[in-house]
Amino acid sequence: MPLALPHTCAVQAARRDDGVLRLHSSDVRGGVTELRVDKLGPLGATGDRGGWAAYPAGVVWALREAGLQVGGADLHFESTVPTGAGLSSSAALEVATAVALDDLYGLGLDAPRLARLCQRAENEFVGVPCGVMDQMASACCTRGHALHLDTRDLTQRQVPFDLAAQGMRLLVVDTRVKHSLGDGAYAERRAGCEAGAVALCVGTLREVPHEELAAALERLGEARLRPLVRHVVTENHRVSEVIRLLEAGRTRDIGPVLSAGHASLRDDFAVSCAELDLAVEAAEAAGALGARMTGGGFGGSAIVLVEEADAAAVAAAVREAFAKAEYREPRVFEAVPGDGARRIPLS
Structure with a gap:
């Protein structure tokens, strides 16, 4: 029964037609991470978590694995969600990425499916066996409510709070x-x-x-x-x-x-x-x-x-x-x- 905090992970996004994914965060030193979308593969099996960039890269991978036509993009992130604080900063990063790519490429994803694809990115690409609650909260919560989520069938309702x-x-x-x-x-x-x-x-x-x-x-x-x-x-x-x-x-x-x-x-x-x-x-x-x-x-x-x-x-x-x-x-x-x-x- 989560709720969404007013903190945000914001992404400025632009489409690229050369198959290159360029990732940058104002909160992380190290410059721009540049990857080929057609070369992305899961990191979890190797034990290499890949740092923060693995999360948005994993979302691109998961969308493409689902048969969705996603190409390159420039993505710049700015987040006020505390990291490592148990407040779902990774889910915020994933869902912000997915919402941006859904908009850039006209994928037509509804919020529950988008959340499930973000969970797959974290499970299979990054290698963290998380459930889907954090992603559903980031995607589906509404102001002034807590989200009653039954992960057995993903039914949900908004409870006034x-x-x-x-x-x-x-x-x-x-x-x-x-x-x-x-x-x-x-x-x-x-x-x-x-x-x-x-x-x-x-x-x-x-x-x-x-x-x-x-x-x-x-x-x-x-x-x-x-x-x-x-x-x-x-x-x-x-x-x-x-x-x-x-x-x-x-x-x-x-x-x-x-x-x-x-x-x-x-x-x-x-x-x-x-x-x-x-x-x-x-x-x-x-x-x-x-x-x-x-x-x-x-x-x-x-x-x-x-x-x-x-x-x-x-x-x-x-x-x-x-x-x-x-x-x-x-x-x-x-x-x-x-x-x-x-x-x-x-x-």
Whole structure:
């Protein structure tokens, strides 16, 4: 159940007819990366992630692999999305690229298909076995809403999420602990979940009913799989619970559900870290309604639900706790649900 941040990854794009892809980012040193679109091939099998340019290059590859007529382009990127913060900077880069190329070459892609092609680029070209949630959020979210996405069949609906109107705020605490999902830790968790699904004779853990979780865990022969399965099944239940509360107008009551999600990510899925745990603990101690890490883990960010009147005090308490622990000062800002990727005409 993601939402799109107001931060942006913007791309200025121009079509080329010589089959050359030229990539440049104002945020990265090293000049222009120049590639031939007909020579692009997956990097994941070699273990070489290829740096930031692999993500837009992978999108070009995925579009062409899907039979779409995409040629060369000049693409210049400027991003305000924090990198390595668990805030989907790679998905923003991919989706911005795909939207630009869709426009340049008149591909006629709808947002869900565009997101799936971006996921394929990250999975097969870059070599990161991510799901499709981040790409769907970047492509499909709308202002003032959270996206309820069922990745079993990619059905989606927009759930109103206007916290300001109810006197609340959602803060993001960027711990500034960088993570990389390409180092194998994320892949290990995913492989464990897939093994759990095989052991339970289901296609995915999405098919395990929450009310049958205890019995399912008893059937698992490998003890190491039990916490992974427990996290996924309970996390799906927490999404349903948040939607039920929001639809009932009980927005403040989602706070404990967020906190329970963090405990599960910390203890069962084991993807948290000391800085994330401290951010959550300090926020809750200062009066936050709830808090949890977000993103793939091993660093990155936490989200904190607070009363508007408490926002400044909670942010100050988190910073103070980090200073006391001698951690790098975190970056704290408000998350306001924004729109997904779109064309912005140059003035």
